[in-house]
């Protein structure tokens with residue numbers, strides 16, 4: 633050890649927050665009005681700025697390597713996608729446009745998902761956020777859909793397993809069911825997938841009885857909630873299902889598919905969350921990640937089509953991940969239609985989770 637070591641300053645503590653984003657995401661743009669538009673990301677990044685001084689580190693996006701994607705998507709899909717994206721702008725499915733910047737944006741989003749996981753595992757930060765477009769959670773192993781091209785959060789979870797983690801949890805609070813993420817991991821017990829979503833709604837999947845397949849049974853948890861559900865319903869879902877299951881699963885890393893389209897202002901859905909509800913959910917997930925995951929949480933931007941809801945939702949969610957949210961003013965009580973929906977989830981999941989048996 634060098635004699636002057638007492639004078640060497642100690643290494644800086646990990647920054648609170650690492651953000652991955654990139655101006656190149658803006659060039660993935662529709663030819664005419666479409667709700668999944670570049671201004672969404674501007675709004676989300678304004679939400680990040682509103683956090684002020686939280687020890688934030690900004691990192692540029694990085695391209696995905698083929699091997700990162702092949703852990704999630706079929707090789708034939710990736711080949712066909714690259715050919716298609718080189719054509720004149722058009723559509724990959726009835727909802728999912730592409731232009732000459734889509735390949736760059738999609739590959740940067742998925743590559744940054746891996747870089748975010750590396751930053752969390754290597755201790756660069758406790759909380760990371762991928763502020764990217766296009767979103768990912770509807771993209772299946774072999775299909776682009778619902779504005780999504782590559783499944784960024786699934787690429788991240790697969791990368792975490794490759795880095796040696798044994799248990800990863802994905803909580804998807806986007807208002808739409810994360811059908812792509814479910815399809816990718818429904819046979820994989822190492823990845824717990826929990827989706828809270830409005831039902832019925834696009835993509836018309838995510839019923840309580842969908843619990844995973846084969847060895848993965850019980851590692852897919854669908855929590856469909858009726859249209860109009862708000863903070864009370866989500867609170868009930870967290871207390872009765874999400875928190876007990878996360879505690880029992882003890883993930884080593886927690887990833888959030890964070891859409892902001894369950895916000896009351898969103899034009900594409902009918903839920904009633906407000907900004908404080910996002911802070912509350914994030915704060916609970918921060919708690920859930922506290923012990924087994926050493927607090928490591930990654931937030932991935934998915935949907936959310938009202939710019940105000942995006943800006944303030946992102947700000948509140950990140951605040952909830954960085955510090956305890958005071959829930960003294962949160963709504964109390966019971967939502968009877970949510971309770972009915974949750975009883976179906978409890979019935980479907982009880983065989984797999986001791987914590988639900990009481």
Ligand SMILES: [Zn+2]
Pocket residue numbers: 806807808891893934935936
């Ligand atoms: Zn959505």
